[in-house]
């Protein structure tokens with residue numbers, strides 16, 4: 001698998017570290033309540049198909065990326081810098 | 088047996104080697120298999136399950152029988168294919184699956200007990216009593232199991248891995264691959280051409296046909312020389328592409344120094360990850376054996392392999408040769424053997440309307456239904472004529488051909504399924520099985536040399552246009568364009584065991600038994616019979 005880093009270009013997946021679903025970027029407000037925090041910390045979808053994930057380009061530019069890909073076909077649709085997604 | 092004055096390698100220089108302690112000699116350019124054949128060695132190994140005597144079956148990486156252990160001590164490499172191992176001075180090889188010696192093997196008694204060792208034997212026999220498992224069955228199985236043995240010491244040899252990137256990866260350097268690489272390279276693309284042999288050329292190295300009026304091997308050498316002069320081409324010989332992965336990533340194993348007596352600072356092998364924007368699968372095809380009783384006897388070998396030994400290495404397994412098959416390769420093989428001065432005992436073609444190809448005993452509509460001989464090899468074959476009568480013919484070797492299977496393996500690595508082509512009696516790749524990869528030439532079922540050359544040019548141009556580069560106007564060189572004439576012949580009915588998987592000792596009867604016991608799906612049949620589970624994957 002190869003990931004398209006917006007800064008470095010197409011790179012082998014061995015340069016990256018997988019973190020988890022990109023919902024981690026949607027941190028609830030401190031007072032959002034137990035349910036929202038429970039969902040944020042513990043609950044994850046396990047999709048067969050399109051996903052959005054956080055990857056760290058540790059052996060490259062050091063940026064955090066949001067990668068859109070398909071877990072069934074292995075197709076990679078694209079990647080954005082996480083800091084631009086989270087704004 | 089050496090055919091004086093035949094073959095394309097120079098036998099005036101001499102390399103000394105040892106096989107099972109015997110001092111023998113070969114020539115530069117020999118494989119261990121061709122050198123053994125030059126020395127008249129026909130028995131090279133014992134089979135895995137029944138310890139049956141086996142000889143050399145093929146001339147390439149598909150070899151199931153001629154597995155030997157090369158090297159000594161912690162350096163030793165078991166299951167080395169004698170057909171792939173290049174000869175060097177001082178090479179030491181020993182045979183496997185035998186004790187105390189290759190000629191006298193104790194476990195050959197398994198062969199006499201074969202009626203009890205049918206498909207599923209493992210599952211039916213070692214079930215009970217439960218306490219026998221640890222004490223009796225497992226130790227006995229462990230002693231008998233396994234192909235070859237390691238020394239147990241830490242391997243001190245060096246192995247390496249590396250990465251490469253290119254616009255176009257061409258997999259296989261036969262006529263299709265050479266033309267694809269040449270076309271893409273002339274169009275300015277960055278090209279890697281991988282071929283598992285020491286020199287590109289594929290079947291052109293082994294056949295007698297001409298391209299543009301010169302021997303096919305010379306044409307291949309000329310194109311190879313042109314490719315070597317181009318800065319945008321990397322020629323990786325002794326390199327087998329082993330896997331197609333996501334996003335144009337391919338695995339490839341290079342035998343960097345396995346052909347050298349002293350590797351020096353070089354690693355023995357290097358595993359490459361090659362990232363390519365486009366790929367051309369020009370991996371050729373593998374010849375199918377025919378399943379008939381006793382088809383595993385030393386001296387029975389693939390027709391294409393025998394042509395390779397005669398035409399390229401100038402050696403043969405015997406003077407009197409019979410040829411058996413179901414297509415025009417029967418006459419082609421008989422022609423090459425006769426031209427090399429061998430006696431063609433019979434050309435046996437299962438097709439009733441097969442044309443006589445030359446001045447030899449012609450048996451249309453006939454099949455080989457049995458073989459006879461000792462542990463060192465073939466002495467006679469039995470032919471069944473169309474009317475049902477049988478005749479026995481004395482011979483030293485039998486060349487067999489059941490047609491060709493395109494090497495579709497890499498095309499299937501991302502989950503795609505090939506399709507059945509009834510006219511060719513073979514599976515061929517579908518377009519798009521691996522994104523960015525096109526199959527051409529024999530790998531796509533186009534078996535004539537002319538079709539391979541034209542397909543290579545087309546694939547090279549398709550890659551160029553996908554890369555946004557201008558197509559090259561290249562005329563296909565002139566070459567034979569014979570139609571692929573074949574009639575399916577999967578097995579010859581009759582008494583006796585007919586081997587399908589030579590390496591794991593699976594017979595037609597085992598497969599029928601598996602089907603009868605409802606292990607009918609291919610995966611279940613494979614698991615139940617162990618067909619295709621040895622190093623050659625059947």
Ligand SMILES: [Zn+2]
Pocket residue numbers: 005006007008009057060061062063
């Ligand atoms: Zn990066």
